[in-house]
Amino acid sequence: MFSEGFSGLKAFFFRSRKMMLFFVWFILIVVLIFIWIVGEKINDRAVGVSAIVCGGSTFLFWNYREKLSEIVKFTMSPRKKFVLVGSLGAVWAEFVFWFFEKIFGASGVAASPHLGLDLLITMPWYMIMLLLMFKAETKYHYSYTEILLLGGVYELGADGIFAQLLEGLTLPNLFLVIMVVPLFVIVYSVIVLPPSYVLRKEIDAMRTKHPKGDHKYRYGLLPLLGLIPYAFYVIFLLLVILVLAL
Template sequence: MSSIRESLSTLKNVFFSTWKMKIFSLWLIIAVFLEVLIIGASRNEIFIGFVNFNFVIKEIKNQTNQLVVFISVILCAISMLIFWLIREKLTKSIVKWEKKPSTKFILFGSLGALWVEFIFWLVEKLFGTEGVAASPNLIVDWLATMPWYIMMIALIWKINTRYTYSLVELALFGGIYELCADGVLGLVFKGQAAQIILLPLIFPIFVIVYSYMILPPTILTRNEIEMANSVHLDREDSKKFKYGLLPLIGLIPYIFLFILMI
C-alpha cells in the first residue's frame, strides 16, 4: 500500500508541481467537462447493464461516437495509471532481457499502440457504432494505423537518445503527434476539416491517449536512454523542441495517400 501511495503522490506532484502543469491540469478538466456537456446534450438517458454477459445499451440517440471516445480515453488513462503503479516491478523484470535498447523501446511502444487501438475498437463495438476506430475490423485497423505508430515510436527513440526530455515534455509531444495525426489528418480524411479549429480545446485528451504509447517504453528503458544520450555532447539544446517534432515525419506516407485519393 505504501508503494501505491508513493506512486500516487508522485503522480500528483507531476500534475501540480509547477504553474504550467496546473494550467495544463485545468485545461484537461475543462476538456473533459466539455466532452461531458456534449455527450449529455445529445441524449436523454444512457443505461448500461450487464445481462447474460452482454452489455445492454438503451436509449442512445445522437453522437454516440462522442461517448465512445470519452470512455476510450478514460480507459487509456486507467491503463496509464496501472502501468505507473507497477512501473518499478516491470523495469526490474526486463533488466535481464538481452535485446537492443532500441528494439525494446519500439516493441514496448508498439504494444502500447496496439492496446490503445484495441480499446477504441472494443468500445466502438460495444456501442454498435462505427467511425471512431480506423476500421470495424480490428486486424484492418491495426494494419492501417500501426505503420504510423511504429515509425513514430522509432523516431521517439531517436529524439530521446539525442536530447533529454522529461516525461511531461514527452507526453505533451505525444499530444502534438495525435493532434496532427488523428486530429488534423484524421478529420481531413473524413471530410470534416472544418472541425480542426476545435482541436486545441481537447488537446489534453490527445496527451492522455498517446501517453500510453510513449511513456511506458521511455520509463522501461530509461537507463539505456541516458547512456545513449550521454554520447551526444555536441548537441545544441536550443534545437531540442524542434527536434521533438521529428516523429511527425511518419505521417508523410499518409499525406501522400490522401493526395492520391483526391
C-alpha cells in the same frame, strides 16, 4: 495502493505555473469527457470511455512501473525494445477504442470496424513515430512531463490534423482538435510513457552529448515527419483495398 500513480499525477501537473494552467485546461476536457459519457451521442460516449481507460492504463503502469520494468529485461537492442513496448501500448489503445465502439454500437471511432484491419492501418504510424521518438530521446533529454505533452502533439498531428485532411479539413474542426489536446495527451500516454520509462537508463547511456536549449523542443517534433511516409502507406493500402474490392 495507488500512491505512486497519484504522486506521478501531482508531479506532472504541479511542477510549474505553466503546467498548472494546463491542469485547468485538462480538467475542462475531463469534464467534457464525462459529459460525453453520460450524453446521448454514442460516438462521443465511446471516445470518452476509451480515453478514460487509456488514461487509467497509464495510471496503473506508473503505479506498478518498477515491477513492469522487470518484465522487459530481455536481450534486445534498446531501439527495438522501445518500439516493441510502445507498440504494445498502441495495440492496447487501438483495441480499447475498437472494443468500446462495438460495445456502444458506435461507428467511426476506431480506424476500422475490423480489428485486424484497424491495426493494419494504424500500427505503421505508431512504429514510425516510436522509431523517430527514440531518435529524439537519444539526442535530447526529455522529462516525463515533456514526453506526455509531446505524445499529445503527435496525436494532434496524426489523429487530428492528418485524419481531418483525409476527411476534408475545415477551420471549425481544426479549432476543435486543437482544443482537445489534453484528450490526446491522455490517449497517447499509454503509448509514449512506458517505453520512455523502461528504456530510460539505456537511452541516457546512448546520449554521448548533452545539448541544451529550445532546439530540443523542435527536435521533439521529429516524429511528426513520420506522417509523410505514413501518408504514402495509407494511399497504397487504400489502393490495394480498392483493387481487392473490384
